[in-house]
Amino acid sequence: MKEYLNKGVKKIITEFPEVAEILNEYSIGCVPCSVGSCLLKDIVAIHNLPEDVKQELMYRIEKAIYPDRDVKIPVLERKEEPLSPEKINYSPPIKKLVEEHMLIKRWIELIPKLVENLDIESDKQLFLDGVDFIRSYADKFHHAKEEDILFEYVDENLDITKTMLEDHKAARNHVKAIIEGLGRQDEEVVFEHLNAYKELLTEHMKKEDEILYPWIDRSLSIRQVGELFTKFNQADKKVGEMAPEKYEKFIAKLEQITFKQKEVKR
Amino acid sequence: MSGFECPGSRTMDFRENDKKVIEETGKRQSQLKQWPIQLHLVSPTAPYYQEADVVLAADCVAYAVGDFHQDYLKGKAIAIACPKLDEGQDIYGEKIKSWLEDAKINTLTVMMMQVPCCMGLLGLAKQAVEESKRKVPIKSMVVSLQGEILSEEWV
Numbered sequence: 001m002k003e004y005l006n007k008g009v010k011k012i013i014t015e016f017p018e019v020a021e022i023l024n025e026y027s028i029g030c031v032p033c034s035v036g037s038c039l040l041k042d043i044v045a046i047h048n049l050p051e052d053v054k055q056e057l058m059y060r061i062e063k064a065i066y067p068d069r070d071v072k073i074p075v076l077e078r079k080e081e082p083l084s085p086e087k088i089n090y091s092p093p094i095k096k097l098v099e100e101h102m103l104i105k106r107w108i109e110l111i112p113k114l115v116e117n118l119d120i121e122s123d124k125q126l127f128l129d130g131v132d133f134i135r136s137y138a139d140k141f142h143h144a145k146e147e148d149i150l151f152e153y154v155d156e157n158l159d160i161t162k163t164m165l166e167d168h169k170a171a172r173n174h175v176k177a178i179i180e181g182l183g184r185q186d187e188e189v190v191f192e193h194l195n196a197y198k199e200l201l202t203e204h205m206k207k208e209d210e211i212l213y214p215w216i217d218r219s220l221s222i223r224q225v226g227e228l229f230t231k232f233n234q235a236d237k238k239v240g241e242m243a244p245e246k247y248e249k250f251i252a253k254l255e256q257i258t259f260k261q262k263e264v265k266r
Numbered sequence: 267m268s269g270f271e272c273p274g275s276r277t278m279d280f281r282e283n284d285k286k287v288i289e290e291t292g293k294r295q296s297q298l299k300q301w302p303i304q305l306h307l308v309s310p311t312a313p314y315y316q317e318a319d320v321v322l323a324a325d326c327v328a329y330a331v332g333d334f335h336q337d338y339l340k341g342k343a344i345a346i347a348c349p350k351l352d353e354g355q356d357i358y359g360e361k362i363k364s365w366l367e368d369a370k371i372n373t374l375t376v377m378m379m380q381v382p383c384c385m386g387l388l389g390l391a392k393q394a395v396e397e398s399k400r401k402v403p404i405k406s407m408v409v410s411l412q413g414e415i416l417s418e419e420w421v
Binding site for chain 1: 373401403
């Protein structure tokens with residue numbers, strides 16, 4: 001089993017597809033991951049599962065890999081349910097990042113409505129404003145805090161960090177394609193990359209809120225929490241402390257527009 | 267007699283626990299790096315508070331937690347207070363504000379006993395931070411009468 005604990009999850013899933021189903025059952029969302037090179041042992045550790053649940057998971061994975069092996073069934077005593085993301089007690093700087101996700105999530109929810117109800121010729125400015133939101137708020141205001149500050153506190157060689165950085169790069173490529181599409185008035189390209197951006201960021205933020213951030217929080221000392229809090233505030237000042245308010249207004253306006261259009265359609 | 271007894275002053279006897287304790291030898295080093303420590307006596311701008319991680323502990327905490335020095339005081343600055351018995355607590359609020367604004371402390375950890383009257387210490391700290399122009403992360407820790415950490419969370 002040691003051999004598999006030190007193997008990338010994608011390789012294990014390819015060899016033993018049943019493992020994918022098992023991981024899904026335990027809400028470990030590694031299956032659709034674009035990289036999949038995280039080691040099985042790191043995945044189990046990073047999810048902070050209660051000891052009894054961890055034992056059960058490992059038993060089932062071992063059985064899937066070695067069906068004929070006489071694996072000892074762990075004595076299971078369910079203690080408490082794992083915390084849901086809403087109940088996670090994030091440290092103040094990490095909570096700031098989670099709260100920034102809320103506005104990005106509101107934008108992402110609007111994407112299908114934009115695609116359905118608007119056209120890129122007559123509503124070009126709205127799409128450009130959306131791109132500005134992604135670039136200025138989601139990327140410059142939010143992702144930059146992760147890349148320039150938060151990830152300094154994490155081992156940059158860890159696969160989960162690499163995966164997050166890959167996601168940021170992929171998101172930037174989608175934005176580039178959207179801008180090019182808008183320039184050429186190629187609606188198909190714009191909508192295709194907007195949808196792809198939505199899919200990517202939805203999964204990305206879920207991984208961060210539920211796995212990465214709580215894991216980082218557990219490893220931070222109280223000294224580091226205070227440092228992060230100060231550094232995030234300084235970074236916000238650099239970008240402009242009015243940015244959240246400005247983009248909150250933009251999203252609220254967009255919500256109103258798409259809501260009205262939905263009403264007109266009815 | 268109403269049958270109600272204040273949890274803060276109810277008599278409790280933990281001597282039975284002596285039997286479970288493993289005898290330890292050797293001396294432990296104190297982790298206290300400052301004087302004074304009582305909140306009325308400290309100057310909030312003293313050098314040891316500058317950019318420090320500060321523990322604001324209820325008076326009883328260090329007596330209840332066996333490894334207080336090693337686990338919670340090491341590397342930190344401290345002040346102690348009793349939200350139930352101390353007078354002039356408006357000055358406490360001003361001093362906490364000064365920690366944030368003048369000494370630019372890094373974090374504030376409020377350690378309290380589980381008895382209800384102790385929660386006033388957290389209320390005092392929260393109010394001072396709310397009124398302060400500068401914010402810092404506050405952590406709340408609640409200690410049981412026998413020194414276990416019952417809860418530890420960011421406020």
